[in-house]
Amino acid sequence: MAPNIKVARAYKAMKAFGYSSRTVKPVLKNLLNVYDQNWELIEDEKYKILLDAIIESEECKGDKMKEQEHHLLDEPQRKLAKTYETMKALGYSQQMVEPILKNFLDLYDQNWELIEDEQYRVLLDAILENEEHKGEENKQQESYKSDGHIENGMPERRYRLRSQTLKTSTSSGHSSPSLKEAANKQLGSCDKQKMTEFGHHHLGTKKTEAEGPYPLKSHQGTGIINSPSYCSGSELTEKIQLLHDENSEECGPQPLELLLTDDADDDDCGSKKNVLDKYHTDAANELEQSPGDYSEFEVPLAIILPDEEMNATSNASQLDIASSSSGEAQISITYKSSLGSNFCVPTLAEVLRQMDEDFLDSYGIRQPGLFVTKFMKDLCECFLAAGTVSKDDKGVSLANVQSDLYTEKKFDSQDVSSGSINNEKALCIVPNISLEALRVENLIEVVPQIPRLHGLNCLDFRCCKIVLPLNGVYGENCLNLKALDNLNPSTASSMMIVPEQNFTHNMLSSTYYVEDITRGEEELKVSLMNEFNESQPNFKYIAKNISYRNAYLQFSLARISDDNCCSNCFGDCLSSEIPCACASEAGGDFAYVPGGLVKEKFLEDCISMYHSPEQKNLIYCKDCPLERSKNKSLSGKCKGHLFRKFIKECWYKCGCGMKCGNRVVQRGITVRLQVFMTPEGKGWGLRTLEGLPKGAFICEYVGEVVTNMELFDRNKTNTGEKNTYPVLLDADWGTEGVLKDEEALCLDATFYGNVARFINHRCDDANLVEIPVEVETPDHHYYHVAFFATRKINALEELTWDYGIDFNDDAHPVKAFQCCCGSQFCRDIKPLKRRRIN
Numbered sequence: 033m034a035p036n037i038k039v040a041r042a043y044k045a046m047k048a049f050g051y052s053s054r055t056v057k058p059v060l061k062n063l064l065n066v067y068d069q070n071w072e073l074i075e076d077e078k079y080k081i082l083l084d085a086i087i088e089s090e091e092c093k094g095d096k097m098k099e100q101e102h103h104l105l106d107e108p109q110r111k112l113a114k115t116y117e118t119m120k121a122l123g124y125s126q127q128m129v130e131p132i133l134k135n136f137l138d139l140y141d142q143n144w145e146l147i148e149d150e151q152y153r154v155l156l157d158a159i160l161e162n163e164e165h166k167g168e169e170n171k172q173q174e175s176y177k178s179d180g181h182i183e184n185g186m187p188e189r190r191y192r193l194r195s196q197t198l199k200t201s202t203s204s205g206h207s208s209p210s211l212k213e214a215a216n217k218q219l220g221s222c223d224k225q226k227m228t229e230f231g232h233h234h235l236g237t238k239k240t241e242a243e244g245p246y247p248l249k250s251h252q253g254t255g256i257i258n259s260p261s262y263c264s265g266s267e268l269t270e271k272i273q274l275l276h277d278e279n280s281e282e283c284g285p286q287p288l289e290l291l292l293t294d295d296a297d298d299d300d301c302g303s304k305k306n307v308l309d310k311y312h313t314d315a316a317n318e319l320e321q322s323p324g325d326y327s328e329f330e331v332p333l334a335i336i337l338p339d340e341e342m343n344a345t346s347n348a349s350q351l352d353i354a355s356s357s358s359g360e361a362q363i364s365i366t367y368k369s370s371l372g373s374n375f376c377v378p379t380l381a382e383v384l385r386q387m388d389e390d391f392l393d394s395y396g397i398r399q400p401g402l403f404v405t406k407f408m409k410d411l412c413e414c415f416l417a418a419g420t421v422s423k424d425d426k427g428v429s430l431a432n433v434q435s436d437l438y439t440e441k442k443f444d445s446q447d448v449s450s451g452s453i454n455n456e457k458a459l460c461i462v463p464n465i466s467l468e469a470l471r472v473e474n475l476i477e478v479v480p481q482i483p484r485l486h487g488l489n490c491l492d493f494r495c496c497k498i499v500l501p502l503n504g505v506y507g508e509n510c511l512n513l514k515a516l517d518n519l520n521p522s523t524a525s526s527m528m529i530v531p532e533q534n535f536t537h538n539m540l541s542s543t544y545y546v547e548d549i550t551r552g553e554e555e556l557k558v559s560l561m562n563e564f565n566e567s568q569p570n571f572k573y574i575a576k577n578i579s580y581r582n583a584y585l586q587f588s589l590a591r592i593s594d595d596n597c598c599s600n601c602f603g604d605c606l607s608s609e610i611p612c613a614c615a616s617e618a619g620g621d622f623a624y625v626p627g628g629l630v631k632e633k634f635l636e637d638c639i640s641m642y643h644s645p646e647q648k649n650l651i652y653c654k655d656c657p658l659e660r661s662k663n664k665s666l667s668g669k670c671k672g673h674l675f676r677k678f679i680k681e682c683w684y685k686c687g688c689g690m691k692c693g694n695r696v697v698q699r700g701i702t703v704r705l706q707v708f709m710t711p712e713g714k715g716w717g718l719r720t721l722e723g724l725p726k727g728a729f730i731c732e733y734v735g736e737v738v739t740n741m742e743l744f745d746r747n748k749t750n751t752g753e754k755n756t757y758p759v760l761l762d763a764d765w766g767t768e769g770v771l772k773d774e775e776a777l778c779l780d781a782t783f784y785g786n787v788a789r790f791i792n793h794r795c796d797d798a799n800l801v802e803i804p805v806e807v808e809t810p811d812h813h814y815y816h817v818a819f820f821a822t823r824k825i826n827a828l829e830e831l832t833w834d835y836g837i838d839f840n841d842d843a844h845p846v847k848a849f850q851c852c853c854g855s856q857f858c859r860d861i862k863p864l865k866r867r868r869i870n
């Protein structure tokens with residue numbers, strides 16, 4: 033039988049038995065795969081027909097189908113036997129048949145309990161008998177046990193073989209194999225061939241009186257089993273006969289067929305008989321057609337299958353569009369398993385129908401012949417066409433890049449570890465502006481996912497994968513190269529071609545683009561653009577401060593009195609008419625407006641305190657920890673600490689919820705940020721990828737909480753690591769009189785830190801201002817340092833804050849750098865004699 037007829041028959045049969053598309057699809061897919069591989073007979077068009085047939089079938093199901101299903105469900109054993117017979121006739125292996133039958137049995141077992149042990153047994157015996165006969169023919173089969181018992185591991189109670197109660201042909205010879213064993217057997221090619229012929233022959237034969245009303249077989253057989261009656265009382269009585277095909281001798285073991293017979297005098301079964309009768313008549317008629325004539329089959333010849341199992345188990349929720357180098361486009365949707373138990377994976381047909389109904393109709397774009405399937409197909413084609421670069425295009429296609437890579441010399445591990453890379457071949461990634469193309473040569477393998485790579489100007493390389501050959505092995509260090517949506521051409525034009533000779537060993541571990549330097553620590557990803565192929569910053573990203581050894585950082589809820597929090601509040605404190613206790617630090621009013629911006633007045637006050645630290649804004653301590661740390665034996669004269677305005681946010685002990693407007697910093701980063709290499713020589717910098725309003729919260733300065741003394745020691749001993757500029761938590765130093773060493777705290781983000789460690793200094797007119805924010809405790813010893821926009825900031829502007837450095841203070845624990853802030857107010861105007869670049 034031609035494979036497409038078989039597919040068609042399988043489809044029809046299974047649908048007639050009431051199987052849902054979900055059950056039918058994998059079976060058909062498997063069948064198609066087999067034929068596709070072996071005969072390559074099923075072409076695209078046929079797949080489409082198959083799919084359409086399934087969709088149509090689903091659509092027409094409705095009441096008619098329900099009725100039919102109801103009717104059919106009266107006869108589980110019949111359907112069971114028919115399924116078995118049909119599938120076997122179609123050449124399915126036991127492995128394929130068994131789960132379907134099991135599924136079937138499960139269904140009836142649960143719903144009607146119509147199938148009793150005895151019936152299972154009969155069915156099972158029929159299957160086993162079939163396997164057994166194969167076993168007789170094939171000595172290599174190891175399914176039988178010499179003692180005549182079934183092996184352990186029978187999967188289900190109902191599959192138990194109770195051969196002592198059976199009148200079977202197996203009773204004297206050998207017992208049947210377990211289903212598991214049987215399932216493991218695959219039909220050999222010869223078997224398949226015979227099965228095909230067998231099915232054709234059988235189904236094309238007219239029924240005879242001798243065979244009963246349901247002549248599913250024409251062969252004279254051996255090994256007939258007359259089973260006990262299936263049904264009790266006046267119900268339909270059927271018998272299963274297992275008949276061995278004589279012709280099977282020619283070609284090794286052959287399957288047996290189930291023959292359903294019906295007691296002729298059972299009038300109650302008339303209508304039921306008709307159903308099957310009709311089926312067989314139809315089937316016989318179909319098979320009498322020429323094998324090449326498929327015109328009458330409204331049946332599937334192809335199917336597009338979502339990977340249901342994968343979808344069902346995945347935790348991610350995403351939509352992926354990918355195309356292969358051979359030009360296929362694929363859209364895959366992954367949904368979150370958290371959708372819960374009331375979500376059942378729909379069939380593709382159901383989804384498409386839903387889309388047809390919901391979208392095409394409601395958008396009024398219903399045209400004759402326009403279905404979502406067509407739309408999707410068009411979409412894929414457009415996707416492919418749009419992404420395919422013609423030979424005339426200037427851009428370098430990834431596919432070309434990749435093939436070039438394989439023809440070029442690749443560096444071996446020795447080249448890599450010695451750093452002695454041939455300059456001529458040593459380009460890693462060079463944005464070649466003139467060609468408007470990203471050249472990727474030699475050291476980098478680009479795996480094309482979208483078959484086009486345009487120049488940097490359009491930044492159309494969001495799905496490229498770059499694999500760096502560390503230690504000479506490709507694939508050890510790979511990253512996804514992604515362009516950001518709002519990077520505009522002006523950014524691209526600031527990129528430079530990296531001189532070849534500058535490539536060093538370090539570069540091999542560097543990458544052009546890192547999608548998220550926080551590695552998931554923040555709610556929002558923070559990317560890093562390595563436009564100059566610098567070695568990447570070496571630090572551990574943390575989103576919250578951590579305490580180093582001696583730093584005294586003990587706070588507990590018990591220490592926060594009710595006076596310091598608003599335990600009676602409810603909902604959003606900002607909407608309350610009377611400011612609650614938490615507004616106290618900001619002068620009896622909240623520092624934030626709804627939406628999270630710092631109030632204009634509050635912000636301006638903060639800024640002016642830094643800009644003009646006049647006498648009144650400085651507090652002097654008696655024994656300054658900062659000075660003490662410079663020379664441990666002496667107490668230093670305090671140079672004054674800035675008096676700061678604080679923001680007090682609501683916290684755990686407050687009655688309000690997390691959505692309270694007085695909780696901003698504690699929610700973390702909400703603006704899209706990017707680390708980039710500054711062209712002015714300041715090293716890495718931080719920029720915003722979106723425009724920001726004045727007063728917007730950017731990020732907190734996060735690092736290790738160390739004592740001032742620890743910081744001093746670190747700076748003395750640490751010569752290797754580039755220092756970030758530390759933040760002193762010194763707002764309370766002046767008010768305490770004499771502060772113990774462990775109470776004089778600083779934040780050091782050199783080894784552990786967040787994005788703020790990349791914010792560079794700008795004298796006076798920086799676009800960020802740091803404001804101390806108390807969250808956990810109203811104790812000014814420990815607070816959060818949060819950055820807010822001092823003005824409106826444009827997308828892609830570098831973010832800066834004034835470190836407050838006294839560039840004349842040579843004794844400061846952290847050596848001042850040569851300032852390149854470019855501000856007209858730059859304070860680093862001293863002669864170069866004391867300047868050091870750290």
Ligand SMILES: C[S@@+](CC[C@H](N)C(=O)[O-])C[C@H]1O[C@@H](n2cnc3c(N)ncnc32)[C@H](O)[C@@H]1O
Binds near residue numbers: 717790851
């Ligand atoms: C907090 S880090 C900022 C990130 C740093 N650029 C990097 O590459 O990691 C502070 C260091 O950046 C450099 N830096 C910051 N602002 C600078 C400026 N205006 N001029 C020169 N260097 C600066 C100095 O080396 C300073 O020690």
